[in-house]
Amino acid sequence: AAAVMDGRECARALAVGLADEVRRLADRGGRAALAVVSAGSDHGATVYGRRLRRLAGELGIGHVARPLPAGATQADVLGVVARLNEDPAVSGILVLRPLPPHVDEAAVFRALSPDKDVESVHPENAGLLALGVPRFVPSTPAAVFHLLDTWLDAAGEDRADFYHRSRIVVVGRSNTVGKPAVALGCAREASVGSVDVWADRTGGLGRHTRWADVLVVAAGRPGLIRAEHVAPGAIVVDVGINAVTGPDGRTRTVGDVDAASVAPRARALTPVPGGVGPVTDVWLLRSTVRAAARRLEPDTGRTLLEVP
Ligand code: NAD
CATH class of the missing domain: 3.40.50.10860 (Leucine Dehydrogenase, chain A, domain 1)
Known part of the structure; x- marks a missing residue:
């Protein structure tokens, strides 16, 4: 069965580093x-x-x-x-x-x-990210890669090597998640072998997703991804957050991945809740702290890079 990529643990570690940044910022007023x-x-x-x-x-x-x-x-x-x-x-x-x-x-x-x-939605910031020189990295795509990095490190993988030989497929191409995730895949130092995006609702999904070594799903469709969409041994990152009401009338939060069917096939899978979400939250606040820290720097007229 797939290893669980624990977003809460990853977020806690990120928050420890952030608390330190907050203190350093306070020391400088x-x-x-x-x-x-x-x-x-x-x-x-x-x-x-x-x-x-x-x-x-x-x-x-x-x-x-x-x-x-x-x-x-x-x-x-x-x-x-x-x-x-x-x-x-x-x-x-x-x-x-x-x-x-x-x-x-x-x-x-x-x-x-x-x-x-801080979410890089202004055209100037979205453009800088697309050019590979981001001012801020939007929090959800950043969380996807940070969670991946953290898990690969813990699994003892050579991260750069892993990314170089990997095909990443992103399902969904919103301006806030799918597209910046593709841009970030291209911009990162540990560059990715290939990054594809798929957002067609007319079918043929599996033909694209089965190609992926890393499958990132951000479609907002509960249960969209099942075992037949996933290559054996793939790493699956589920960004979806969907409220679904069961037959008992209770509302639960689920992702876009049908975890029960995908887990036996995947190498690793992020849970929902407790996967990408908690890391996203900390990342957004981290960007907020860095924005404040930058204001204390002399203005050199240059963009300060922020590629995780
Ligand atoms: P969105 O609705 O803006 O975009 C969804 C994208 O998926 C679109 O490009 C659409 O074309 C594509 N899509 C929809 N159905 C599809 C299908 N059947 N096959 C292929 N592509 C399909 O949504 P969004 O803002 O990008 O968010 C996506 C999901 O991620 C939502 O569930 C949202 O709640 C969640 N989300 C999670 C976090 C987090 O931190 N974990 C952050 C933001 C959004």
């Missing part, structure tokens, strides 16, 4: 704070926002919530972003998705100050 902008009351977004607030509190990082009602206009959202851009106490800004349909998400992303855009 700096303080980090994450601002979270949301509109409406999406369940997933609400849960995520709450988790970040708690974790920020534990780590001594500031947290500013800016919830807007579902009826908030584009101008309302842009107004909140503009004020946070100017607020010297805020070092990172996260815009929670989904925004209400009448709000132009891309326009909100464009309005973010690139120096506070």
Whole structure:
């Protein structure tokens, strides 16, 4: 059966290093704070926002919530972003998705100050990542690779060698997960043999995914990946977070991978919950702390690289 890639343990270790960064920042008179902008009351977004607030509190990082009602206009959202851009106490800004349909998400992303855009959704930051010189690495793709790196190290694999000879297939091509995961696969020092992306819903999925040594799934479709989609011995990273209600009326969180069917075939698998999610949370706060630390550096006009 597949080894379990424990995201909680990985997140704990990352948080220990981050607590140290927070202390060093404080010694230099700096303080980090994450601002979270949301509109409406999406369940997933609400849960995520709450988790970040708690974790920020534990780590001594500031947290500013800016919830807007579902009826908030584009101008309302842009107004909140503009004020946070100017607020010297805020070092990172996260815009929670989904925004209400009448709000132009891309326009909100464009309005973010690139120096506070810790999720790299502003076109300048997305472009820098695509060019292999990121200012910030978006937290979910970063968590995918950090979890992989950590697991490979623990398994005694030569990481660079493993990546060079591996084919990574990403299922899903959203601007926030799938696409930046592909970009990061290309940008990393331990460069990947090949990185493919697959996001066609019309079928033929297995033909692509069975090719993968590492399969990263971010489609938001519970149970999408089953044993027949996975090569024997593949490493499977399940990014999906889906709330499903069972016949007993209870709601559970599941990923995009049918773990019961895939586990006997895979070499390793991330659980949901407890896989990519906890690492994502810490990574986002880490970027927020680094954004604050950068503001204490003299401005050289150069982008400070951040390739994990
Ligand atoms: P999204 O809906 O924006 O994008 C989904 C992508 O998957 C699209 O490109 C779509 O074309 C593709 N897709 C959908 N069905 C498919 C199918 N049957 N076959 C192939 N491709 C298909 O979602 P997102 O924001 O990228 O998030 C994806 C999932 O990851 C969601 O479940 C989300 O909750 C989860 N998520 C997890 C984390 C984390 O930290 N673990 C962070 C962000 C998102």
